[in-house]
Amino acid sequence: MDIIALTALLSPCLPFLLKAAESASADIGQDTWATTKKIWEKLRPKLEAKESARIAAEQVAANPTSEGRQQFLREELADLLQNDPELAAAIAQILQENPVPSGSVQVNQTITDNQGQVIGQMTGGKAIGRIDGNVQGGINL
Structure with missing residues (x-):
């Protein structure tokens, strides 16, 4: 799984995801928001259970364009997904069914x-x- 692409998808959405804001689809786009919400449903319990991963998500939510914060989140996501193959497979399936547009x-x-x-x-x-x-x-x- 491409952690960089996953982080790029999550980063602009994290401020809304952490606040559970439904109005985000107007700012982000309905397809991106729907895909990100599906991933977040799988990822959130794991992020909240691991303090460093939760902090990384909060840091990116506070400043979604920060490359340093995104790198921190990438490292935490890579660790979570490596240690939880079922989670990795579930997120890979979501991304396969809902391809992220390339930049x-x-x-x-x-x-x-x-x-x-x-x-x-x-x-x-x-x-x-x-x-x-x-x-x-x-x-x-």
Whole structure:
């Protein structure tokens, strides 16, 4: 299971989850909120039973964008899931049934007759610039 993805999913929701706020779906999105609530139902008793994990969740809830706090929560989640295979399987099943949207952006564009400037595919902030002359065949840059 990808602990980083799980932490990224939980982090913005923890302030609402710890307060059991139903209004969160308007701020977060209904699909994300529904998936996170399902995971939280499984995870909450285990987090509350382990003080360091509970503290990690509270720390992320207080500052969801803090990378340091997210790292602390990732470590606690990894420990919980490693020591409880049933919990790990239950959360993996929820994530499989409700895939979390990826944060990456991909742009595909085909341009003709542009004086050699072509962007074929742009992923993760990488761009292909100007190509002069004739290019044929499958080109990977």
